[in-house]
Amino acid sequence: xxxxxxxxxxxxxxxxxxxxxxxxxxxxxxxxxxxxxxxxxxxxxxxxxxxxxxxxxxxxxxxxxxxxxxxxxxxxxxxxxxxxxxxxxxx
Numbered sequence: 001x002x003x004x005x006x007x008x009x010x011x012x013x014x015x016x017x018x019x020x021x022x023x024x025x026x027x028x029x030x031x032x033x034x035x036x037x038x039x040x041x042x043x044x045x046x047x048x049x050x051x052x053x054x055x056x057x058x059x060x061x062x063x064x065x066x067x068x069x070x071x072x073x074x075x076x077x078x079x080x081x082x083x084x085x086x087x088x089x090x091x
Contacts, residue, residue: 003034003053006044006062020052021060027072028054036063036071 009017020037027035036051039062043050048065055061 003036003066004064005053005055006050006064008055009052009060009062012060017060021054021058024052024054024060024072025058028058032072036066038066038071 009020012020024035024037034053036053038051039049041050042048042065043062044064046065051063051066051071053061053063
């Protein structure tokens, strides 16, 4: 999957940046080539919510709207979950 990078996510608090980047790097290490975490806002103002991904240097960036099914998130029906084990244990 090819993603369009909006720009660096350097406006996030340092702890958030680190946590998101670490999660994406873990999924990448598990074999997901371009992991994306969905965001809950429209960063670039095009009317479509965007996501977090990694650039070529593995730094955290905002990426243009990506369909939820192409992200590392899964839904249990009660909201968006990013912990696949929690989703699997819910049935």
